Amino acid sequence: MAAAPATAPARALVSSSSSPSRGVNFRSGTSHLNLRAAAASASAPGWRRRDPAVSVAAGSAQSALGALAVYPKVDTLLDSVKWDSKGLAVAIAQNVDTGAILMQGFANKEALAKTISTKKATFFSRSRSSLWTKGETSMNFINVHDIFLDCDRDSIIYLGKPDGPTCHTGAETCYYTSLYDALQGSKPNEDRQVTTTLYSLEDTISRRQEEVTEGSGKPSWTKKLLLDNQLLCSKIREEAGELIQTLLENEDRSRTASEMADLLYHAMVLLRVKDVKMEEVLEVLRKRFSQSGIEEKASRNKS
């Protein structure tokens, strides 16, 4: 299906100056400190900034692929991917903040080159035999912060932030058909997204709030908390105190995990009352680190 893609785009790659993405990695240290913030402030005390050799052509009208700056090693890199007999590799888009797998498609060399340069997740459409940038129709781009290859170099993760729902159905991700649900006769339901633990908990708390509003369902501790701000606040204080106690009184580390779970759960009920998503909290953390660092902020505020 996919012919061997042209290599020309690989020779001149540029980061679009209009790209809203900020490639960020919080790791630090001699061997793997990375703060990749293509257009972020240069001052990041305590963090080594690693600009991925991108020159930003401010105001350039040229397309990303035809523009100025060059990654000298990009040809070698693109050739090192183990493209299959059709010139393709699996490409998975993952939400940088929540970890949600948004969609999976295929990339050819040109699609990967375009993703590296534009920082918009781009795939090769096997049905249309052409490049396809997710969002080019819906405007729900996936703004790529980092790209990973697996150990076999034939599978790619586009780690990024979606501008909106990824699925063409309007669902947040394309994965909303649970096989075990289907085996029980349930029809696919876009509200029944694949979710990992933290977001399953968040969904449960949301559901409890809906039940409170509707007056449905059984009594539960979550509902009690949702209905009583004073109780909720006193519980958060109490759980914070119990977490602290595990440190000050040198309690077993399993106690720490348990108390942190309590604190997290109760704090997430407060988030629900205030209509704040955990994804927003993580975005705050990510942006702080990518700008001046939470450490610096905290230090400024307190010292």
Next chain:
Amino acid sequence: MAAAPATAPARALVSSSSSPSRGVNFRSGTSHLNLRAAAASASAPGWRRRDPAVSVAAGSAQSALGALAVYPKVDTLLDSVKWDSKGLAVAIAQNVDTGAILMQGFANKEALAKTISTKKATFFSRSRSSLWTKGETSMNFINVHDIFLDCDRDSIIYLGKPDGPTCHTGAETCYYTSLYDALQGSKPNEDRQVTTTLYSLEDTISRRQEEVTEGSGKPSWTKKLLLDNQLLCSKIREEAGELIQTLLENEDRSRTASEMADLLYHAMVLLRVKDVKMEEVLEVLRKRFSQSGIEEKASRNKS
């Protein structure tokens, strides 16, 4: 490569009684409450338990595929997957607690059937033209809690808990080659895993602790906290208070997100001091929900 797989395994699927996996979903409510806990306690007040039609053949010596219980709809389900011309679909294994993408392979009908029945992530090895259960050599199985299909029904997520590192190199996941790092000349480094925001933050805090031990790196707020338990505890109390204040004083929701970020960061520094991983905290939350529910526990403790 892959011949059309035998359909026999699809006709008699059973959940192994020895499977340690617990399929859990925290969602609730009329339309999509799910608590899938194949062998968990039947009493889950406030949660509807959805056993995926599995009869557990306790003490049975029969193999999972040859055993007793039957999903009557499994043939239809397996036939509804859009297998490619080789009878394959992409299968992605994801950590149920952290959201980390562990590995990506391919499944044929038989591999998917075996995964449904054994709850161990199973793939079709294209190089060996045979089924391959991840962990059959290393014993690092991926214990599957749920399985999702995408909107096109040609891409599968195995949502599960790994028993140990997934990559054959011993790395936690197979994705440790950052393309932007590679473009700057960095060699792949198994410590440089693909990580989403929460785990990038956790890594950064760990790195700060290593620097404290080594006496290297610049001064930072995180290091100050790591070295002063009293300061750390007073900060956690303070941040919990500030989060609460956003509710009691009806502050803007952006304040709530910001204060929650502060609380989470400081609490994660305490986790680091106590050598507790966020993944352990999430596991506690998941297990509580899959047993009697955090709500019930909290209610029991307090009322």
